[in-house]
Amino acid sequence: MAGARLVTPPQPTSSATLRVPGSWSTPTPDQLFETFHEWAEAQGLTLYSAQEDAILELADSQHVIMATPTGSGKSLVALAAHFFGLARGERTMYTAPIKALVSEKFFSLVGVFGAENVGMVTGDSAVNAGAPIICCTAEILANEALRDGAEARLGPVVMDEFHFYADPHRGWAWQVPLIELPQAQFLLMSATLGETTRFEKRIAERTGRDVVVVSSAERPVPLSFEYSTTALVDKLEELAGMQLAPVYVVHFSQREAAEQAAGLMSLNLLSKPERERLGERLKTFRFAKGYGQTLSRLLKSGVGVHHAGMLPKYRRLVEQLAQEGLLKVISGTDTLGVGINVPIRTVLLTGLSKYDGSRVRQLNAREFHQIAGRAGRAGFDTEGTVVVQAPEHVIENEAAARKLAAKHSGDDAKLTQALKTKPKKKPPEGFVSWSEKTFEKLIVAEPEPMVSRMRVTYAMVLHLLNRPEDPVMAMRRLITSSDETPVRQAQLQRRALEILRELLAAGVLEKFDEPDEDGRTVDLTIDLQDDFALNQPLxxxxxxxxxxxxxxxxxxxxxxxxxxxxxxxxxxxxxxxxxxxxxxxxxxxxxxxxxxxxxxxxxxxxxxxxxxxxxxxxxxxxxxxxxxxxxxxxxxxxxxxxxxxxxxxxxxxxxxxxxxxxxxxxxxxxxxxxxxxxxxxxxxxxxxxxxxxxxxxxxxxxxxxxxSSLLEEWERLAAGDDPEKLAAWEKHRDDDAASVPVTGFTSNERAFAVVVRNAMFRRAELFSQEKEEALAGLQRERSPNSDWADPDRWADALDGFFDDYEDVYVDAKARSAEYFLLDKNPADKPGFWHAVQVLDDNKSNHDWGIHAWIDLAASDEAEAAVLTVHHVGELRNA
Known part of the structure; x- marks a missing residue:
């Protein structure tokens, strides 16, 4: 493998804003194409032939199935579709399988078309939902298709990662719009679609317009492939030495990704200047206790970790450092196949088998190509590299064989005998093996045909009831128009009938003797909330x-x-x-x-x-x-x-x-x-x-x-179009951004008071259980030099209390504010609070309590309430 050269991506030479000319009334396809082409050139972008073909067809109002490799610029084609819809006065939609991609696309489109033209709708809430360009998950679009069908106000519909059509749980949401939205212009995109003939035929039949497939087996950044029998650590060092980093090391569980990363810190991946740059870059980042401390050490050695179990701020940091060329190795999971925003030169798969939730099996062609396709990014690399590691026991056996060969060099008889008698390491129990032949087959294999995953649910039936037509016939049409087999269609129709009967029996639906003016034979007897089938249906x-x-x-x-x-x-x-x-x-x-x-x-x-x-x-x-x-x-x-x-x-x-x-x-x-x-x-x-x-x-x-990133995103969405809420959100965001260092743990007094109250009551619970060791342990954790870090001190207090009382209650009443005293401004003790947890004794005397000082500065530093117990016994002033 030759080392691939890192090139500088094209930089925009003018404002990225893309506007519809005010002089247009009914733009022609040529006008649409030329205007978009000129804008792309102004950004320093040259269209690939596949991009140009797809954009021309979209301008001519045709459906497009874009089945081109990763890195071939499908996002730019989607951008053109949105622009054409905007220019024609049509509402356009972008869908993706996960909210993270939808959110990313939302902010990207806002940067191009302006905030007034782009909205986002999720199951949680919506922002600018009346905008002409809407970003949403596939389920949101599917629900609209069920509710409004051919009456939905839609033009171009971009369905990204369309191979999710075959997802066992969510595939129905990718199929329903194709059946129920004949007025839409579809752009279906994926690098691993496989055979598309049936989609071309059915979409053309349902919509009355042509479907054009734009496909290309040629990647803008070609890939080279290698099967490795070298130990993983040695292989990564080799790849880094050949200038083939950054390397994304693919695992099939979060545990494996994290454990492998920890084993890579000893690698010499960074030069001295790179270490210095990385150190400067990390100086201002706040690593919390817990995994943050481990991640900090990993990053300083040039090793990143990336998986869904990490905090969002850590994943974003890893992505940013990789983009800046400061990480040489990223140990992550196969969620890479859905896409993370990092320039990856080499993808190294640690195996070709995975647990899919029910069994361990070999990767299929679609999964392999989705992952491998992330190697080598247009605008960054001239070549991408894909490496697959042999099974670990094979690597170890080959290493042992090489040692024997070196030991018995020149003596073939001894070598043969040694190889025969040397015990070989066996694969672990339940292991599903792979080999170089498996790898070679996957490289040339076409993605498997996508299987229909239609289903029928109560929510689907209820959505159809919004239409001005007979919902029974609408459901039957939906099922018979699906890509399911006749046998499966019959099963779905029986399920739909069962749901209908149950809704009638429950009185949710009523059946008419004669169809009404809209042809309905049944209708709802109750009002449903608008979002009953969205984020929290219960x-x-x-x-x-x-x-x-x-x-x-x-x-x-x-x-x-x-x-x-x-x-x-x-x-x-x-x-x-x-x-x-x-x-x-x-x-x-x-x-x-x-x-x-x-x-x-x-x-x-x-x-x-x-x-x-x-x-x-x-x-x-x-x-x-x-x-x-x-x-x-x-x-x-x-x-x-x-x-x-x-x-x-x-x-x-x-x-x-x-x-x-x-x-x-x-x-x-x-x-x-x-x-x-x-x-x-x-x-x-x-x-x-x-x-x-x-x-x-x-x-x-x-x-x-x-x-705060997840909460801030939701608060931004929850603000919707309300100017006051938006202004409050922006002020809160700006205040947080200006707050350096980060706002202290104790700054929100109301929230911190809850922390203190919970901590004090926890001590009351342990006191009731006579657990002096646990009580002393709590004190040692925060104030190890306190007298109350000694279990004997607690034992004496317990003896004193239980000499007078038989029990201390820790029920709901004992937890109430009545038994918790808090002084936020104790005399002569600035920077401290004083708290007392009154013990609810069996005689209701309430004359005993646990007294503690709360050090605010220490609590900020520890990011937890630092309590120092100073008295346990009869109530008294601080």
């Missing part, structure tokens, strides 16, 4: 379930959180870690109690993650489902993540460390963000009390202090 159930709660209860705020958590998608990495931790603790207890092995295993097998209110919520869900049958499309999932953090007085890092979630910080953060967003959107104002407001303030601050 939100109406949650609102109804809130009526079961007692607003006067001391645990009301926590119970509201539990109701909302039950409708959120389960973060299985987190709940799995909870189960593991709980089982470990319970196993120790059972062993101490002398429970025999069989009984221990039975008890542990029955354990699950915490599920507050599960019984009452599941009962209510069955009642609710009888009246609202479509909720059967979704599963109630009681759990305790936010509530667990509150009850354990955890910061984000506390939760990460306690449950061992360093590799899944991003998963936890996304869940907390979803919980905050859903609590803010779903709980009616009348159901929010002061305690819940405090907890919401705390949760929002936890998210902001950890990584």
């Amino acid at each position: 939100a109406p159930f949650a609102v109804a379930a809130l009526d079961l709660l007692d607003p006067e209860s001391e645990t009301y705020a926590l119970e509201v959180i539990s109701v909302i958590e039950s409708i959120l998608e389960t973060p299985y990495q987190v709940t799995g870690a909870q189960v593991k931790k709980l089982k470990s603790e319970r196993l120790a207890e059972l062993k101490a109690e002398g429970v025999d092995f069989t009984e221990r295993m039975r008890i542990l097998d029955d354990m699950t993650h915490p599920q507050p209110l599960a019984e009452i919520l599941e009962q209510q869900f069955e009642v609710y489902r009888a009246a609202v049958p479509w909720v059967a499309d979704h599963e109630l999932q009681p759990k305790s993540v936010v509530r667990d953090m509150i009850e354990r007085a955890f910061t984000f890092i506390d939760a990460v460390n306690f449950y061992g979630l360093a590799r899944s910080e991003g998963v936890l953060l996304r869940y907390l963000t979803d919980a905050y967003r859903t609590l803010s959107q779903t709980v009616p104002t009348a159901k929010v009390n002061e305690d819940l407001e405090d907890l919401l303030e705390w949760l929002g601050e936890v998210i902001r202090q950890t990584d």
Whole structure:
């Protein structure tokens, strides 16, 4: 492999803004093409022949299927489609499989067409939803297609990463628009479409206009391929020495990506000037405790990590450093196939088999080409390189064979005997092997034909009821027009009939004796909220379930959180870690109690993650489902993540460390963000009390202090078109940007007071359990020199309390504000707060408490409440 030269990408020579000439009324195809072509040239861009062909066809109002390799400029063709729609006065849409790509495209299009012309619609909320150019996920477009069909106001529709048509869970959303939007002009794009004949034929038949396929097997940046039997570390050093970095090392699990990265820090990847530049670049970045400290060390050695379990701010930092040429190796997952915005010269796959959720199997051709295609980026590289590592046991066996060959050089008989007798390392159990032949077949293999994934759900039926036509016939047409086999179509029709009957039996639908003026034979008997099938389809159930709660209860705020958590998608990495931790603790207890092995295993097998209110919520869900049958499309999932953090007085890092979630910080953060967003959107104002407001303030601050990017994106979307909300958001963003160093942990007093209150009550709980070691441990963690870091000091206090009282309660009443005293301005102690957790004794005397000082400066530095207990006993002034 020859070293590939890094070239400077073309730079725009004028403003990137693309405007429709005011003199146009009905532009001709030639006018459209020439205007866009001139704009592209002004940006320093020269169209490839495939780009030019596709843009000409789009200007002529034809459908285009663009099946060209990664790096061939499909994004520029999509830009042309949006411009043509804008010029014709049409509404255009861009869809992609994941919100991150939709968001990225939204900001990109705003830069080209202006904020007034571009909007984004997600399941959470919308910004500028009336704009002529809309970015959304495929499901949003599919729902509009079901609701409005041929009446939808649409022109060009860009469907990016169209190979998701074959996705088992989401493929229906890529097929529905092709069936239900005959008025649209489609641009379907992917590097791995495979055979497209059936799409060409069916789209042309349904829409009455031609479908043009623009394909090219020739990449603007050619690829070279290598099968490696060299140990991974040695191979990476070799690639870096040949100037073939940055290298993206592909793994098929987050754990493998993180572990492999840690093993690469010893590589000599950076020159002294590069190390200095990297050090300067990282000086101002805030690495939080937890995985941030590990990532900081990795980055300083020129090694990055990139996977969905990381915090968004860390992923963006890795992308930025790679773009700046400061990282030589990035260890990540195969999500690279969907696209990350980094210039990658070499893709190195650590294997050709993966676990797909049900079994371990070899990669198929589409998966391989999606990943391999990321090597070598137009405008950066003159060549891309794809390396596949042989299985680890093969590499080790070959290395052993080479050693024997060197040892017995010149003595063939001894070498043969040594090779026969030397035991070979075997593959691990369950291993699905691959070889150089597997690799060679994948290189030349065409992507597999895309399989139809149509399905029928309650939500789809209800969307169709919005149309001025018979929904029964509309559903039948949708099913029979799909790409499913006749047998599968019959199954889908039976399912649709079952749903219809259930809706009729529940009284949600009524059947007419005669069709109405629109031809309807059935119609809704109730009003549905507009977004019932979007982000949180069980939100109406949650609102109804809130009526079961007692607003006067001391645990009301926590119970509201539990109701909302039950409708959120389960973060299985987190709940799995909870189960593991709980089982470990319970196993120790059972062993101490002398429970025999069989009984221990039975008890542990029955354990699950915490599920507050599960019984009452599941009962209510069955009642609710009888009246609202479509909720059967979704599963109630009681759990305790936010509530667990509150009850354990955890910061984000506390939760990460306690449950061992360093590799899944991003998963936890996304869940907390979803919980905050859903609590803010779903709980009616009348159901929010002061305690819940405090907890919401705390949760929002936890998210902001950890990584504010997800929350800021949602707040920007939630502001929508409201000028006051937009102004408030912009001020908040600007204030944060101007705040250097980052706002202190204690600056949000309301949120910090919740942290202190939770921490104090945690000590009361441990006191009630007589756990002096745990109490001393909490003190040692924050103030190791305190007298109360000694378990004996706590033991004396426990003896003193239980000499007078039999019990200390830690129920809902004991958690209430009545038993928590906080002085934010203690006399003669600036920079400190003083807190007292009153102990709720069985005689209701309430004359004992845990007294503590809270050091604000130390809390800012530690990003946690630094409490120093100074007295446990009878209540007294600080």
